[in-house]
Amino acid sequence: MTSRRWVLPALLVSALTVSFAPQALAHGHGHGDKPRTVGYYTNWSGYDRNFLVKDLVTNGTAPRLTHLNYAFGFLDQGGKCVSSDPWADYQRPFGAEQSVSGKADDPAQPLLGNLNQLKQLKAKHPKLRVNISLGGWTGSKYFSDAALTPESRAAHVKSCIDLWLKGNLVGAAPGAAAGLFDGIDLDWEWPSSEGAPGNVIRTEDRENFTALLREYRKQLGRLTWQTGRSYDLTAFLPANPAFIDRGFEVSKVFGLLTFGTVQGYDYHGAWEPLTNQQSSIRTPAADPTSPKFSSQVTVDHYLRKGAPRNKVVLGVPFYSRGWTGVRNENNGLFQPATGPAPATYEAGYEDYRILKAQLGKFTVHRDPKAGHAWLFDGTTFWTWDDPTELKRKGRYVAERRLGGAMIWSLDGDTADGELIRGLTDGLSR
Template sequence: MSTGTSGRTRHTKRITYRAVAVLAALLLPLATLVGLAAAPAQAAASATASFTKTSEWGSGFQGQWTVKNTGTTTINAWTVEWDFPATTTVGAYWDALVTSSGGHHTAKNREYNGTIAPGASVSFGFVASGDGEPSGCKLDGGPCDGSSGDDPPSAPGQAVSTGVTENSVSLSWPAATDDKGVKNYDVLRGGTVVGTVSGTTFTDTGLTADTAYTYTVVARDTAGQTGPASPPTTVRTGTGGGTDKPPSAPGTPQATAVTDTSVALKWTAATDDKGIKNYDVYRGAAKVATVAKLAWKDTGLTPGTDYAYTVVARDTADQTGKPSAPLTVRTTGGGGQPGDYAKVGYFVQWGIYGRGYTVKSLDTTGAAAKLTHLNYSFSNIDPVNLTCLNGVTKATSPNPQDPNQGDGAGDAWADYEKGFGAGESVDGVGDTWNQPLAGNYNQLKKLKAKYPKLKTLISVGGWTYSKYFSDAARTDASRQKFVKSCIDMYIKGDLPLTGGRGGAGAAAGVFDGFDLDWEWPGSEGHAGNHVSKDDKANNTLLFAEFRRQLDALSTTTGKKYLLTAFTPADPGKIEAGWDITTKDGTPSVFDYMDYANVQGYDFHGSGSDNSWEPNRTGHQGNLYTDAQDPYTTKFSVESTVRAYLDAGVEARKVVLGLAFYGRGWQQVADGGARGEWQAAGGAAPGQFPEEAGTRGYDNLLASVPNLTVHHDEQSVATYGYTGDKGQWWTFDDVWSINKKTAWLKSKSLGGVMIWEMSGDSGTLMTAVDSGLK
């Protein structure tokens, strides 16, 4: 049976690679390991650190720090950090252990002065060259002045009326945000607090009929701090005769004119028992206009871009009703223009081990300058909590058929713990032991700084980590919990503390969105994967929840967050798990994503366990159906893409997958066809012992002796053969990439996706870039 959609190269990290990482940790300098292990014993809010220059001379000075316990419990250890300008250096020191990294200095207590009783203090000193003043002082990670460092909450969104009677007003408002969490809200009528609630709704009672009241809302955080008030809202109570109902939903907006930079809309009126006052127009989750008429024009838009609109009516009592059904409109232009195509590459977390492929490799090979998007693979799903999982260092089982192979697995060391030296770093600056973010994530941040147009996404799932997608997507509550956890971890950057790294906001700014790699909803994938008959519907609902929460975040940050997917080539898997057809008023899964990376490879192959197709060769990424294909299901790029387009998927949302690796067999008979579709004796030796049948493109050409490359003009497929009873390999090269990029441009597709970047040192990426100009 063809498992062309299995994604068999999409394995997570191997146990042998993890051993390399552990060995690297053991080889760290002792001082570094000691520094990583040290942790403050007392929060900075219960102590202060103050600096004085006890003496000065022309070329330097003697400095002293004093740490005072301002709390009510004993401090058992302390750490003071500060920065000096480059012109000032620290020499001799006493009563502390002082280490320096550039202009950053860290002092830790000695064994005899770490304990400070309440109200007591200790001092340490040093001699410095230069005349600089300290800055950026931190005591045990917090401000040296003893403040909490806790910012007050933001203003809540403007309240709206959800119900009015002659003596009551019901209100709701968008939540405020706070770095430590919002505790509750004060609701003010005029300047008087009339209620305090933990949620975002309130009903004010005992009011006078036909009277206007003005309300504001103020948030309070868990530290008791209050923030600024929301914009005011004025609501008039009813005149008697019962409850004033909110208006109905307006009709679905229609686009009356679309240009490269504008969309003109109209809609049918809502109804209300007391009359309609005006309409709010929303682009995504952001309100962009309030108008009294039934039409509006949105301007200043980006060519070739999707925009989703809804309209909400407001009545004369200032109550808002339900939103209209959404309308998605693409502005003209952009499509097919030079440089407009997506060039998406997957970077594998474990590539830094056996492959020796780091984030810096993306720069040195020239790939980073050519890519538009980079997908970092993979994040796992917590098998117990059904949340995004990180902060663990656990290898997968070496048995690819182990149903629990990926349970609880992850590599926080590679993600954000590992310190990269200057020679391995994108910007030539090595990591320090005490920075909260290191590893691949910090290198991605540096890569984005060098290439500001590059977008990075975190890929969740993959072949080995998709086991619990079905559970996480099962209910509305589980979807909300899962999505929130992923956004908190990867967009807000709240990484688990491990190995001295991580913490709240540590990875903020690294990722621009999510790539969901559920392999596969509603059908078989990795051994042991959980599958449900409801997966197809829940898959769409999961994407809807990601889009809802990401758009809600956009309203506070002003940033657009991406949502993409890896989708199958197998028609059976599409039907079982992917609702790709937009029905009357019912959104498809594509309505929530920016684009899909559609599988254009792994049509045929043989894996390490010989459970796939060990006995017959076959093309893994042929553009057209091969006339000689003996299988019942005849895979091709063209037929795969046609399945999506025929279902009504926008061509620009289809990004075609290419393989930067080859699949091979051994003991292949010639059969008069140079090995095509011929009998074989299993997977050929691979680039790595545990991955038989697979080699990266560069490795394949360099390591398989006597390989002659052939091009099948009819099916547009590249293959290599070493001769009768030898090895046969199927792969993409410059010739096939040129053919495929020309074809996808003729179909107005969105671009190219690459699995995965470590297989190529520049030849194939240059072909992709040239082909999409």
């Protein structure tokens, strides 16, 4: 299973954690309150996809989100926080027609790029919390080094707070982005388990991840003293129970997090020889693979390990996984394939909005009991999370009283936001 797309025992630290964690944890909801809707907006969305922050307004997404995670900030070889793309993040000027505010950027203004657009988005939607997401599939190489010692943890956290929360961007005016971000989302993929090739991995990552969260809580607590604001601390967590057990002290981790977003996709993909579901709510009855992956398997595992139900936020995909050269039996499901399906940006991976435009070539198949759908044309197979399936997932989250739903990623939706509408309709049931 792959993804896109992740202890200071002193009395002072304990006191700070106790003092400040409840403030931060108050954001979101408990049982009976409105579930969170968390969406990832990537700093590469504005390139080939030409999906701008403004599009979150025009397609109706922004008012339906409670949290937006801006992805990704990276870690350098020393474990310090850096921008992965300064041009996209804070240097690119936007014209009036591209801007949330409808006004063209002045190239001499202190803040440009996506960060300035997010600032404008928050001005329009003041209840929206915007967090910086660190790492991701291609940005997690040095997390293990950053988390290794008390000194490395302290230096890492200090650098991230200085860069993203205090807004001291390299090459920009001091504090140019101050006050934009409401917290930090850690996407370390994965502690103690293999992620992207070349990632640093250690067996002690499991305990060090908890220690890193404690250091974040400590320094975020100090920042709260200075600013009077509370800050989110969230993390993207894996679906694979083996990765969960190997990399996370679940009960301790959730005690430190505002909430955790749980991988609800990439259960299967074209790195495997058989077609399969990538985001089914339950394991399909005829699934021939082992171990079994589904959202229910993942959620139940976190709950058994001590995660509070109202802090478990289930991920949902706005994209499809696909195979081609598929044997034409069983409507293409659980059949051998020759490789990944051709696609626009990455073989075997396609945005929903692009596949929807090709829907006439395919037949839609559904398994309502397991909670997944797929497309098949006799040779090419795509997993299919459309408004029907996203509403089903939203209802599952609501019925199980989970903490909400998370979207990877917002740029996959249509110009009228049909996926976010389906999801939030289900969440509101």
